Amino acid sequence: MIKKISLFVVFLAVILSMTASAAVTTLVLDGSTTVGPIAKTFAAYFTKKYGVRVNVSESGSGNGAKSLINGSCTIATMSRAMKAAEIAAARQKGVNPVATVVALDGLAMVVHPANPVRSLTKAQISSIYCGTITNWRDVGGPNARIVVLQRESNSGTEESFKELVIGKGVQITGSAETQSSNGSVKSRVSSTLSAIGFLGHGFVDGSVKVIAVNGVFPTVATVKNGTYPVSRPLYFYTNGQPAGLVKQFVDLPNSADGKRMITELGFINR
């Protein structure tokens, strides 16, 4: 029996070592869950068109940056710009991060469809997130405690929200619930009457209600012309100027097909 097993192990080891040399060109994408749908769709399109394998992971913008710095991904997908500290860390490791804007995203403030509140000002949102407003009554809604949803510290969406709405360095209230992805914010909001959260534009569907910020709803037009106050670009980060296959991939948003894919996914073309 032991002989049989050890023979089997040796046999497998031989097969593994024989096939180890067969390398395939692969693009590895890691990072933002917001850019995830775009990355996954582009990957499928790219694989079909050029026969190149593309692997996509969605572990958060922060992890995307780390992966690029460690050289473990080809393209970091990020829903915020790289921070100075990250760029410095990259330089130290000899990585030169270059950003390409993929698409624009209006960060939609969402509530449960049952919530009668239609619009909030930036100041109101930031008071809600800082914990000074804790009841919907104070912003024209019914008497209900506000369930505040935020994203984890690794999230680019969280960083953009802080930067664009409540201002850098301001603490979000300790009673805010932390969700790990756009999808989980959406499902929490759609199942909680008094919740408020923020989502990438492509994640919005009928199960949640988008409210206007300063009276402006996030639409293609308002995000593009900058009247919607909470919009931000989404990025592909590469090590050095993209070339070859990587360039073909990051140039997809400029192609007609790429633009249509971005629109159909609910994001906004640059």
Place this chain on the structure above:
Amino acid sequence: MNIGTRKILDRSFTAVGIGSIIVMAVALMIVVVPIITNGIGAVFFTGTVEHRKMLFSEFKRGDSEKLSSEVASSDRYRAKVYGMLTDFEAELETMAPEKKVEYKAKYAEVRAALQALFGPLPGDPEPMLTRFKYGQTRWEKAEEKLHDLLYETKWDNSNPDVMAKEYFVSRAIGFQGTSLVKLFPYVKDNMEKLLLPEFTFYWGFITDSSVDSHFFGGIWPEIQGTFFLAVGAMLFAFPLGVVAAVYFTEYARPGFLNSMLRSANSTLAGVPSIVFGMFGLAFFINTLKVSESKSVIAGALTLAIMILPTIIRAAEEAILAVPKTYREASLSLGSSKWNTIATVILPAALPGIITGGIISLGRAAGETAPIIFTAAVSVGSAIGLADVLTSPTPALSWNIYNLASEHEAAAQIRHVQYGMVLALVSIVLMLNLSAIVLRARISKKLKG
């Protein structure tokens, strides 16, 4: 203690025992029954003609003659629907401007609901995303979308002190007096002829790759990835674990170093799996650089370290359980120590060792945290054996999590998620069953 109390104690102990077994069985049923009933729905369901269209154009599967006759028959009914749309569009042009604006917005919602049911309408550009190329492929989803077409969801805000209440308004009423009003009863009455539902056994769910990030197609890359990771982990952990157990039981002298090693092993068993994940990323990928980025080999090594303590402990116990007389008989026949271990002790301990190994294999197949940073991707094609050293892979455990929380349309593709859960549970169950069978066979052989 008198005999009466003893009897009562005895009975109550029996009752508690039976009670706890019943609680366990109920808990198991509560977990397993929905997994099976929901999971089966991914493979057996009522599929519409859209599903067969999708299979034919994405996977080249199905009878083209039968399909084209089906498409023709459903198109006859659809043509009427589309005819009503063109009629209404013409009517829209003749309306007064303010009325036109009002109806246009409502009409756009109707069109969207129809697109969800039947796929792109005539005059729509061909969508880039496969998810928009077809209508509803599953009958139960089509019925939900039919409801969306027939009724508009509204929210009753009459009481400002409480959250609004949901209510439905028939869309047909909104189009009273226009030609479109006929469309709603027509679609409702002819749903079956429009979509041709039919019982479907979609075995491709197991063997196909996913199309458009799990909207259509199957989960083969995930199943294969899970298999590679679990077996890969086993290849590293099993030999190492057995050797370590032999060392602990046969060679190690009791002492400081030995007790340190043992407690290190026990501590390792209690480390949370996410820590192994981070360790795998830091050690195997960033330091040892076993691969450029995430790869099956890095994931397998991480899982191997995670299951190693369990294997060592199981093997140790199995070796210690071998009767001393075996060893003494072997040594008294003049056999060397190594020879005794290899020919007498290990074969006798094999059933126990293998059981421990296979239970660990099941654990390796089901773990998510260690592979998040080392091996798993949300979308990737099925990989060959040749790619395990360089490529990451989708894997069931991670993709279940991904579909449950991160996917942009998680609510629309629940059935895929359920199917994955059932597949994972079945794989682990089969591994455990094979352990039992193997163990029984070996024990029988040993007894002669």
